[in-house]
Amino acid sequence: MRRFDYHRAETLEHASRLLTELGDDTFLFAGGTDLLVEIRERLRRVRNVVDIKAIPGLSDITYDETRGLTFGALVTVGRLERLPLVRQRYPNLRAAFASLGSIQVRNRATVVGNICRASPSADTIPPLIADGAFVHIYSRTDMRVVPLSEFFTGPGRTVLAKGEIVTGITVPPAADNSGKAYLKHGRRKAMELSTVGVAVSLLMEEGVCSDIRIALGAVGATVLRASQAEAMLRGTALDAATVKSAADKAMEECTPISNVRASADYRRDMVGVLTGRAIKQALETFA
Amino acid sequence: MNMTTPIEKREFKIVGKSVKRDDVLEKVTGEAQYTGDVKLPGMLYGKMKRAAVAHARIKSIDVSKALAYPGVKAVLTHENVPRVLHYGSPHPRSASCTKDQYILDDRVRFWGEGVAAVAAISEEIADEALDLIEVEYEPLPAVFDPDEAVKPGAPILHEVGPGGNLVLDPVRVNRGDVEAGFAEADFVLEGVFSGGRPHPAYMEPNICIADWDGSNKLTVWISTQTSFMVRGILAEVLGLPLTKVRVLVDHMGGGFGAKQDCFQHEFLCALLAKETRRPVKMEFTRHETFVAGRARHPCKVWLKQGFRNDGTIVARDMKLVYDSGAYGSHGPGVTTVGTNAATSLYRCENVRIEGRCVYTNTPITGAFRGYGVVQSYYALDIQMDEAAERLGLDPAEVKLKNAVRQGDIAPSGHAIVGHGLETCIKHGIDAIGWKKLRERDRTPDPKRPHIRKGWGVGCEMHGSSAYPGIKEQGNATVKVNEDGTVTLLTGAAGLGTGAHTALAQIVAEELGVRFEDVGVIHGDTDVVPWDIGAFASHTTYLVGSAAKIAAGKAREAVLERAAMKLQVQVGEIDASEGRVFVIAEPGRFISVAEAIGPSKGIPAANIVGNGTYEPTKSYSFAAHFTEVDVDTETGIVEVKRVIPVHDVGRVIHPIAAQGQIEGGIQQGIGHTLTEDYVIDKKTGRSLNAGLVDYKMPLSMDMPDIETIILEAAPDPGGPWGAKGVGEDPIIAIGPSIANAIHDAIGVRFHHYPITPEDILKALREKDA
Structure with a gap:
């Protein structure tokens, strides 16, 4: 393990100041499940680590029917995974949380950390984007709120400016007429990075799909929305033929690469298969 | 699980029972000592600089910055380590092939090969110092595919050996008349089979710690399946008598065959310790277990067989090519075993099989569970399935x-x-x-x-022991202590398979004591009898037989002593569960302790049984x-x-x-x-x-x-x-x-x- 300096921030202001003053190669540290591995494997050059675990107010989870689900930057994946509310109202999030790493990893890792790492294959991002989640960002001058779908600018890159810190995430309330699914595709059932991940969140009104969002993981520089496929599905009854055409459209919309995990062609094929399956699964709520 | 058909109507007390493993408590409580748990005063940490090029000559290597880095104690390169050509595997079988490795060479033959080693006061400093070593390479054309490597004009990896990038001369097995067989066939199936490069991925990365004492004796703590082979090759390469090299292995986190090679870092660890006069520890990262460890040989198998319409095989023509990577390692053994295995499993009187093993500029492949046979039986069994399909059977x-x-x-x-x-x-x-x-x-x-x-x-079959490639020998020493407990000394490594438990069961059964009363001493080459190493599925078969012989001799001595005390003939008594009893009168007995322990000023009997066993093979x-x-x-x-x-x-x-x-x-x-x-x-x-x-x-x-x-x-x-x-x-x-x-x-x-x-x-x- 390469050496680094450890700093413990007392407040958001303190953490933000450290990020600015210590210069490049300074990173926030919460769960550490990605960062420490990256340091050890020499994948990331790190000189300073700023521990934010002592900052008060970042561990809360709240839910109300108008605002939705809000959780802080220190809330672990495991805590959310076990929350009855998540299990009942957000089966898509529950599926993503339960598929991340192992139980041990999930008990350390934070959802906000998984998002800020900005990996195109991160499991928590597609269902949160499909649900229309937004992120709360602190800076020493003001606070801002950014839709998660606009948060990422590339692999490992986000809109965060130097000294900005994500303090939490809000997911809109889960309507009674909503259907949600997240399907992760990999070579094994645990400790796996997605080859492809597909999230679908939809609303049904009197047998017609009034809204749908499809988010595709690991098939582009960031998690992508399949907006043309979505457009084909809105206002339809989501019959098999339309779903098939939309799934084909989603395959056209994604921009996968080939690597040791899978070829671009295979990833594109899986976008088609999983989009169809995810819509079917989301509709099972109404069955 | 269910078990059926006992083969011999003998009442076993301990054998055949799932006794509690002797190491289970230590392991579940985390008390078991692995090599990584050894910490010596003043210990330094060693790391290897690895090449990021597949084939090159080293034009220059500058270590001055690394040496000057605070906390660095020594840096070794090909310029200051002994240049001794040695076998990649210190294995008797590989000893029949070419010596093709140096500790460090002025040439790199695969991406990830070590080119220098650093010892420093912390792992972090050693790691940082690696970046300060400047190596200038003259790239050489490289070859990554065995088919390409044997073509005329391909880049040649080694000047030694049969040439043409062959690790050994082709292994050929011919029986019967293959052409006549095919002439008799109702139909012929032909196919090309290939296998990837699976890695054993043992839980415990390769590790060793080396320390020299004041008498210039080297002690090495190491995770190896073949401690006596490590002792032998270290002594040979470092120019030491065997009395000056002691190898210690306690618990291991797996090996699966791959830990029977001698690795660059093991020599370098000893040399860094010698240079600094301090203990040095070198442990692989997980990454290094791949690039510098040993994987299974990728292979290509061409298989053509003739069949009769009743499904019987009348001819088998087969060619196997194993990819050895950049060095020979276990290539000769794997090729010989895999090629010979292909004569069997499914009966055929007319066989013609040729096995080759080829150097390529890829990481070294070596011994791995299923040793060459995984590859050949994959082909044989699938083609047998195809024949059945074709016949609708x-x-x-x-x-x-x-x-x-x-x-x-x-x-x-x-x-x-x-x-x-x-x-x-x-x-x-x-x-x-x-x-x-x-x-x-x-x-x-x-x-x-x-x-x-x-x-x-x-289907499959596999041999216990490496016969006839290696004429093996198993050894055991059994000592009976004066309180009736028993100590077994064995060189067999405990990879995590439970081998020592099985050996203790065999000793207890044969000697007639309780399983709990047998202790096992292993993994110290200065103490235990010579051992060939834990490989070829042979520990229970080979060392178990030696332990049974040793225990049998100890038993004879115990019975002799007991016969005197019970005032009967030896033939009238038997031992079981720590008691020696009169067969005709089972109520009349004394404990083993009473039989051999001290009495009336006479010291206890010194009872030691030695067993040596030289097997052929079983399947x-x-x-x-x-x-x-x-x-x-x-x-x-x-x-x-x-x-x-x-x-x-x-x-x-x-x-x-x-x-x-x-x-x-x-x-x-x-x-x-x-x-x-x-x-x-x-x-x-x-x-x-x-x-x-x-x-x-x-x-x-x-x-x-x-x-x-x-x-x-x-x-x-x-x-x-x-x-x-x-x-x-x-x-x-x-x-x-x-x-x-x-x-x-x-x-x-x-x-x-x-x-x-x-x-x-x-x-x-x-x-x-």
Whole structure:
């Protein structure tokens, strides 16, 4: 393990100041499940680590029917995974949380950390984007709120400016007429990075799909929305033929690469298969 | 698990029972000492600089900045280490081949090869210092494919050896008349099979600690399967007598065969310790276990066989090419064993088989569970399945018909003992209702229309001991202490297999004491008798036999002593569970302690039994029956259920044997479906040297395994008929999966791993 300096921030202001003053190669540290591995494997050059675990107010989870689900930057994946509310109202999030790493990893890792790492294959991002989640960002001058779908600018890159810190995430309330699914595709059932991940969140009104969002993981520089496929599905009854055409459209919309995990062609094929399956699964709520 | 048919009507007290393993408490409490737990005062940490080029000459190497870095104590390069050409494996078999390795060379032959080593006061400083070593390379043309490597004009890796990038002269086996056989055939099948580069991925990375004392004696703590071989090669290369090298191995976190090589860092660790006069520890990262460890030989197998319409084989023509990577290591052994194995499993009188082993500019391949046989039996078993398909016959019946049996010539050249393979196949057919499965309704489940279900059977046999390639020797010393407890001294390594428990069971049974009263001392080359190493599925068979002999001698001495005290003849008494009793009058007994302990001023008897055993070979057999689900939309294959039926002769510890079988199946599933250490064919760079992208199946991926262990064909070579079980289970699972996939979707695969992409591509080709 390469050496680094450890700093413990007392407040958001303190953490933000450290990020600015210590210069490049300074990173926030919460769960550490990605960062420490990256340091050890020499994948990331790190000189300073700023521990934010002592900052008060970042561990809360709240839910109300108008605002939705809000959780802080220190809330672990495991805590959310076990929350009855998540299990009942957000089966898509529950599926993503339960598929991340192992139980041990999930008990350390934070959802906000998984998002800020900005990996195109991160499991928590597609269902949160499909649900229309937004992120709360602190800076020493003001606070801002950014839709998660606009948060990422590339692999490992986000809109965060130097000294900005994500303090939490809000997911809109889960309507009674909503259907949600997240399907992760990999070579094994645990400790796996997605080859492809597909999230679908939809609303049904009197047998017609009034809204749908499809988010595709690991098939582009960031998690992508399949907006043309979505457009084909809105206002339809989501019959098999339309779903098939939309799934084909989603395959056209994604921009996968080939690597040791899978070829671009295979990833594109899986976008088609999983989009169809995810819509079917989301509709099972109404069955 | 169920067990059937005891082979000998003998009442066992300890053998055949799943006694509590002697190391279980230490391991579950974390108290067990592994090499990494050893901490010595003043210990330094060593790290290796590895080449990021596949083939090059080192033009210059500048270590001045690294040496000047605070905390760095020594830096070694090819310019200041002894230049001794040595074998990659200190193994007697490899000793028959070319010496092709230096500790450090002025040439790099694969991406990841070590070019320098640093010792520093912390691991971090050593790691940082590596970046300060400046190496200038003169790149050389490289070759990554065995077919390319043997073409005229290909870049040559070594000046030594047979030449043309061959690791050894081709191994040829000819029996009968192959051309006449083909002339008799009703039909011929021909195919090319290939295997990837699975890695053993043992939990404990390679590690060693070296320390020199004031008398210039070197002590090495190390995770190795072959401690006496390490002692021998270190002594040879460092120019020391064996009295000046002591090798210590306590617990190990696995080896699977790969820890029987001598690695660059092991020599360098000793040299850094010598240079600094301080203990030095060198431990691989997980990345290094891939690039600098040992994987299974990738292979290409061409197989052509002639069959009669009743399914019997009349001719077998076969060529195997194993990829040795940049150095020879176990290439000669693997090639010899894999090639000879192909004469057997399914009977054929006319065989012509040629095995080659080729150098390429890729990481070194070496010994790995299933040693060359995984590759050759994958081809043999799948083609047998294809023959059955072509004839419209049941593959299990056709395999049964062709199975080797009593009296057939084994790969080792001697006669097969018993009907192990036939019994395994027959037993499996009945146990799972194979006939009904074959005739089942194949309509897909309407709830999961994209899933196709398949069943397959795969067979294997594997030798216990490396005979005739190595004339082996097992040794044991049994000492009886004055309180009636017993100490077994053995050089057999404890890889985590439970071998020491099995040896203690054998000693307790033979000597007539309680299992709990036997202690095992192992892993200190200064103390225990010489040992050949833990490999070739032979520890229970070979060292178990030596331990039985040693315990038998100790028993004779105990009985003699007891006879005097009981005032009877030796023939009238027997020992069991720590008591010596009069056979005719079981109520009349004394304890072993009373028999040999001190009395009336006379010291206790010094009872020591030595056993040496030189075996030939026995063969264990298995048939695996495997169920898979194939997702025809994603190409994902899920192994749902495996019924492994094994004949291992006398079972010493049923749960340990079952554990070996389950572990082998897990590894074999990985090799067949997900695991492949991928080398970029353009640069020689490793593409997945780590556990993120090298995909081993985990507990969640495991199928139901219903192990059946038979004692159908005991071999007189092992203790009470015991044979090996270590390597067998990894061999049959692969073809059973490939055959099950065919049963599910009607597509044949001739390679491993069979990836989801392969499945989809094949399904599309089939539909087109």
